[in-house]
Amino acid sequence: MTTTTASLSYRLPQVRNLVTALPGPESARLAERRRSAVAGGVGSSVPVYAADADGGVIVDVDGNSLIDLGSGIAVTSVGASDPRVADAVAAQARHFTHTCFMVTPYEGYVAVAERLNALTPGDHDKRTVLFNSGAEAVENAIKVARLATGRDAVVAFDHAYHGRTNLTMALTAKTMPYKKDFGPFAPEVYRMPMSYPYRDAAAGLDADGAAAAARAISQIEKQIGGDAVAAIIIEPIQGEGGFIVPAPGFLPALAAWAKENGVVFIADEVQTGFARTGAWFACEDEGVVPDIITMAKGIAGGMPLSAITGRADLLDAVHAGGLGGTYGGNPVACAAALAALDTMTDLDLPARARAIGARSVARLSALADEVGVIGDVRGRGAMIAIELVRPGTSEPDAELTRAIAAKALAAGVVILTCGTYGNVIRLLPPLVIGDDLLDDALTVLETAIREASA
Numbered sequence: 001m002t003t004t005t006a007s008l009s010y011r012l013p014q015v016r017n018l019v020t021a022l023p024g025p026e027s028a029r030l031a032e033r034r035r036s037a038v039a040g041g042v043g044s045s046v047p048v049y050a051a052d053a054d055g056g057v058i059v060d061v062d063g064n065s066l067i068d069l070g071s072g073i074a075v076t077s078v079g080a081s082d083p084r085v086a087d088a089v090a091a092q093a094r095h096f097t098h099t100c101f102m103v104t105p106y107e108g109y110v111a112v113a114e115r116l117n118a119l120t121p122g123d124h125d126k127r128t129v130l131f132n133s134g135a136e137a138v139e140n141a142i143k144v145a146r147l148a149t150g151r152d153a154v155v156a157f158d159h160a161y162h163g164r165t166n167l168t169m170a171l172t173a174k175t176m177p178y179k180k181d182f183g184p185f186a187p188e189v190y191r192m193p194m195s196y197p198y199r200d201a202a203a204g205l206d207a208d209g210a211a212a213a214a215r216a217i218s219q220i221e222k223q224i225g226g227d228a229v230a231a232i233i234i235e236p237i238q239g240e241g242g243f244i245v246p247a248p249g250f251l252p253a254l255a256a257w258a259k260e261n262g263v264v265f266i267a268d269e270v271q272t273g274f275a276r277t278g279a280w281f282a283c284e285d286e287g288v289v290p291d292i293i294t295m296a297k298g299i300a301g302g303m304p305l306s307a308i309t310g311r312a313d314l315l316d317a318v319h320a321g322g323l324g325g326t327y328g329g330n331p332v333a334c335a336a337a338l339a340a341l342d343t344m345t346d347l348d349l350p351a352r353a354r355a356i357g358a359r360s361v362a363r364l365s366a367l368a369d370e371v372g373v374i375g376d377v378r379g380r381g382a383m384i385a386i387e388l389v390r391p392g393t394s395e396p397d398a399e400l401t402r403a404i405a406a407k408a409l410a411a412g413v414v415i416l417t418c419g420t421y422g423n424v425i426r427l428l429p430p431l432v433i434g435d436d437l438l439d440d441a442l443t444v445l446e447t448a449i450r451e452a453s454a
């Protein structure tokens with residue numbers, strides 16, 4: 001069934017409504033408490049504290065109803081209180097919250113593995129392992145690739161983001177804030193040029209996907225040698241690095257080279273997975289079938305769960321006990337995931353994501369023609385972004401980007417920024433957001449861009 005917004009129902013009023021300045025008094029009091037209790041290294045992009053959330057809105061502790069265009073960084077695709085997820089969580093918790101799958105296993109873990117083996121690209125024999133965070137999934141995908149190939153080298157890309165653990169920091173490109181002063185980092189990680197069509201063209205490079213892949217492959221072969229590479233890991237659309245959509249042909253060329261050289265091709269779909277890009281997984285767009293796919297974020301309606309799903313011959317190469325962790329595939333998170341997957345299926349959220357994207361791109365492309373500060377409008381499905389630049393140039397404008405996000409927030413819309421140059425505004429609405437609320441948020445964003453760039 002293709003979702004029309006008429007078929008969506010909500011618990012909270014789907015409205016943008018400010019009843020205090022932001023932050024309000026209760027948020028201010030919580031911020032004071034936080035200063036004495038929480039380490040300063042943990043940032044928050046929004047100065048208000050959530051009290052409730054549903055569909056496309058977050059209600060703060062002062063009663064302000066904000067439109068959420070962030071989904072908690074691409075997590076609450078089914079909303080932050082999907083009733084089916086909430087009921088499944090409560091029911092499971094009443095039986096048991098934890099036994100540790102490595103001690104006393106339970107069906108929920110197996111059922112999630114079966115669903116992911118069926119849902120992920122490729123009809124080959126697959127196996128799944130569940131963890132808690134995206135970084136943990138990435139770490140374990142690399143462990144499997146190194147064991148299965150007997151090789152050490154791992155290839156990552158410019159603008160990549162893979163996590164905040166030691167190995168995933170090594171794989172991540174941007175130093176501030178993710179890596180600065182946290183080294184030394186894991187060895188045998190090599191960074192190659194990414195296909196970044198907007199900036200490749202601006203730099204006078206051939207922005208064609210096959211040409212970009214040839215540049216990367218040439219560097220891999222000269223710097224490492226194909227027979228020394230355990231894995232290539234890449235986000236099919238780069239998230240934190242700036243919602244960078246590689247040119248058509250780039251991913252298939254890399255995947256083909258990996259296959260020819262016995263290199264494990266890992267698609268990091270932590271941010272692109274589970275309907276976000278208009279398909280269940282972003283790899284589907286060009287028919288790329290990864291050897292291993294890492295997943296998290298949208299998988300379980302907000303509960304912490306991550307996974308690797310991959311070729312059975314790779315994952316079953318690991319010795320018994322070689323993969324695991326205390327909380328991996330927590331039963332409550334597994335119950336949430338099964339419920340969230342049902343919601344995504346019943347509401348056809350891949351189709352809803354495509355509709356959200358079409359609506360957003362149309363408005364932002366029209367605005368780009370009007371104002372001179374939008375260098376690029378890009379993305380797929382409900383993973384859309386604009387890159388802000390100085391008028392008439394491709395020079396990143398991070399200050400303007402921050403000003404736009406601040407103006408949008410002051411008007412009651414939560415917007416996230418990203419990008420290697422800090423000049424990308426990204427739209428990650430819950431996929432259950434209604435058209436009216438989305439349109440209101442887009443109007444606020446357009447106004448913020450016009451005002452900030454005037």
Ligand SMILES: Cc1ncc(COP(=O)(O)O)c(CNCCCC(=O)O)c1O
Nearest residue numbers: 133134135161162163235239268270271
């Ligand atoms: C592609 C991709 N791989 C891996 C990860 C890591 O997932 P974890 O669940 O945050 O560990 C991400 C997490 N992205 C948001 C991180 C935000 C922040 O920490 O400031 C991702 O996008």
